[in-house]
Amino acid sequence: MTNQWSWIRGPVFDSFFFISGVVFSPLAFFSFIFLLDHFHLHPQQAAIYLYAGFLLLFDQAHIFQTFSRSHLDSDEFKRNKKWHISLPILIIGLSPVYYLLELDDFIETLFIFFGMYHILKQNMGIMRIYQKKNGEYGGVDHFIDTNLMWSCLLVAVAPEVIELLHMDFNIELLSFLPLTKNISRGIFVLFILLFISRVTYRYLKTKKINLPKVLFVSAILLHYCFLYIYLYESYTIPLLVITVIDTIYHDIQYQGWMYHYHDKRWPKKPFIKNKMLIASYCYAGVVFLLYSTKDIYPQFVHEFLTLTVMLIVLYHYVVDGMIWKFDRAPEIRTLLH
Numbered sequence: 001m002t003n004q005w006s007w008i009r010g011p012v013f014d015s016f017f018f019i020s021g022v023v024f025s026p027l028a029f030f031s032f033i034f035l036l037d038h039f040h041l042h043p044q045q046a047a048i049y050l051y052a053g054f055l056l057l058f059d060q061a062h063i064f065q066t067f068s069r070s071h072l073d074s075d076e077f078k079r080n081k082k083w084h085i086s087l088p089i090l091i092i093g094l095s096p097v098y099y100l101l102e103l104d105d106f107i108e109t110l111f112i113f114f115g116m117y118h119i120l121k122q123n124m125g126i127m128r129i130y131q132k133k134n135g136e137y138g139g140v141d142h143f144i145d146t147n148l149m150w151s152c153l154l155v156a157v158a159p160e161v162i163e164l165l166h167m168d169f170n171i172e173l174l175s176f177l178p179l180t181k182n183i184s185r186g187i188f189v190l191f192i193l194l195f196i197s198r199v200t201y202r203y204l205k206t207k208k209i210n211l212p213k214v215l216f217v218s219a220i221l222l223h224y225c226f227l228y229i230y231l232y233e234s235y236t237i238p239l240l241v242i243t244v245i246d247t248i249y250h251d252i253q254y255q256g257w258m259y260h261y262h263d264k265r266w267p268k269k270p271f272i273k274n275k276m277l278i279a280s281y282c283y284a285g286v287v288f289l290l291y292s293t294k295d296i297y298p299q300f301v302h303e304f305l306t307l308t309v310m311l312i313v314l315y316h317y318v319v320d321g322m323i324w325k326f327d328r329a330p331e332i333r334t335l336l337h
Contacts, residue, residue, distance in 0.1 A: 004208075005134060005210070005211050005212055006130075006133035006134050006212070007130075007133070007212050008126070008129055008130070008133070008212075008260065008335075009256075009260050011212075013256065013260075014212060014216075014256075015215070016256070017252055017253060017255070017256025017257075017259075018126055018216060018253050018256060018257075019215050019216050019219045020219065021219075021248075021249035021250075021252035021253055021256075022219045022220065022222060022223040022249045023249075024248045024249055024252060025223055025226060025227065025245045025246070025248055025249055026226060026245075028050065028054070028241070028244045028245050028248050029231065029237075029241070029245055031050055032046055032047065032050050032237075032241050032244075035049060035050065043238055044238055046241075047238035047239075047240040047241045048240065050240070050241060050244055051240040051241075051243070051244055051291075052288060052291055052292055054243075054244045054247075054248060055284065055287055055288050055291055056284050056285065056287075056288040057284075058247075058248050058251040058252065059247060059248075059251050059284075060280075060283060060284035060287040060288070060309075061251075061255070061277075061280040061281050061283070061284040062250075062251040062254040062255055062258075062280070063280075063283075063312060063313055063316045064279065064280040064283040064284070065254065065255065065258040065276060065280050066315075066316045066319060066320060066323070068258065068262070068272075068276045069258075069261065069323045069324075070084050070319050070322075070323050071084055072276075073265065073331075075329070075331045076323055076329065076331075079328070079329065080322060080323075083319070083322065084319070087315060087318060087319060088315060091311050091314055091315040091318065092308065092311050092312055092315055095304070095307055095308045095311050096304070098307060098311070099303070099304050099307050104303065104307055107307065107310060107311065107314070108310065109164065110314065111310050111313065111314055112160075113157065113160070114314065114317045114318075115247070115313075115317060116153060116156055116157055116246075117153065117317075118316075118317040118320065118321075119246070119247070119250045120149060120150075120152065120153045121320075121321060122250060122253060122254065122320075123149060123152075123220050124146070124149050125324065126216060126253065126257075127145060127149065127213060127216060127217060129336060130210060130212045130213035130216060131145070131210070131213055132336070133212075133336065134210040134212065134213065135210075136210060136213070140198060141198060141202075141210075144191065144194045144195055144198050145195070145213070145217065147191050148191040148192065148194070148195050148217065148221075149217075149220075151184075151187050151188040151190075151191045152188065152220065152221070152224045154184045154187060154188065155184045155185055155187075155188040155224060155228050155229070156224065156227075156228050156246075158180050158181070158183075158184040159177060159180055159181050159184070159232075162174065162176060162177045162180050163177070185229065188224070192221060195217065195221075199214055223249060227242070227245055227246055231245070255277075258273075258276070259273055259277075260335060261332070261335060262276060264332075264334045264335050265331065265332065265334070265335075287309055290305050290309070
C-alpha cells in the first residue's frame with residue numbers, strides 16, 4: 001500500500017523522525033508537570049532541570065551536526081568558503097566584543113525570533129520535498145500549503161511582537177494584544193480549513209492524496225495548536241519550558257535528516273555518521289556541564305559562556321539556510337531520491 005507514495009527515506013523512518021517527533025512536545029510539557037507535582041519543585045527550578053536534559057539529549061547535538069555539512073563536506077566548504085570562514089568569526093568569534101558591548105538582550109531577542117523562523121523553514125523544506133516527490137509542483141496546493149506554514153509562524157510570532165514592543169521598547173500596544181491574537185488565529189484557522197478542504201477535494205476527485213505531506217503537515221498543525229493556542233491560554237509556563245516544547249521535535253527532525261544526509265552522501269563510509277553522532281553528543285555534554293555547573297564560577301563567566309553558546313546556535317540558524325540549496329549543490333541531490 002505504501003508503494004504508491006514517495007517518502008524521504010521510508011514510511012517507518014519518516015514517521016519516527018519527521019512526523020511523530022511532535023509527540024515529544026506534549027511529553028516535555030507533561031514532564032514539567034510531573035516535576036512540579038511529584039517533586040514539589042518551584043516552576044523555575046523544574047524548568048531548569050527540564051531544560052538541562054533537553055540540552056544534553058536533543059538540542060545541542062543537533063546544532064553541532066551542522067558543521068559536518070558546512071565545514072567537513074569539502075564540496076560545500078569550497079563552494080561557500082568565504083562564508084564558512086567569515087561567519088563563524090563574525091557570529092561566534094566576536095562574542096567577547098558583543099559581551100563587552102552588553103548586547104546580550106538584543107542577541108537573545110534575535111535568537112528567539114530567528115529560531116522560530118528557522119524551525120518554520122525546516123518544516124517548509126520537508127513539506128516541499130514531500131510535494132515534489134509525490135508530483136505536486138505548484139498551483140493551488142502550493143499556495144495553500146505555503147500560506148498555511150506562514151500562518152503557523154504568524155500565530156506564534158504576532159503576540160510575541162506586541163509583548164516585546166511593550167517590555168523592551170515601552171511602546172504601549174498591549175490593548176491590541178487580544179485583537180492581534182484573534183486576527184492571527186483567524187488566518188491560521190482559515191488556512192487549516194482550506195488545507196482540509198483541498199485534501200478532501202483531491203481525494204473525492206482522484207481517490208489519491210499525498211499521504212506523507214498530509215501526515216507531516218497535520219503533525220505540525222497539531223503542534224502549533226497545542227502550544228500556541230491551548231497551552232498559551234491554559235497555563236503560565238516559564239520561557240525555558242516553552243523553548244523545550246517548541247524546539248524538541250525540530251531537533252529530532254534534524255537528527256533524522258543528518259542521518260539521511262550522511263548515509264546518502266557517503267554510502268561507502270558508514271562510520272562517518274556514527275563519528276558525527278558521537279562528536280555531537282560530546283559537544284552536548286560539554287554544554288550540559290557548563291550549564292549545570294554555572295554556580296561554581298563567577299557570574300560574568302556564566303553570562304559570557306551562555307552568550308557564546310547562544311551565538312553558536314545563531315550561527316546554525318544562519319548557515320543552515322545556505323547549506324541545503326539543492327539547486328546549487330549537485331552532490332546532495334541524491335538525498336531526494
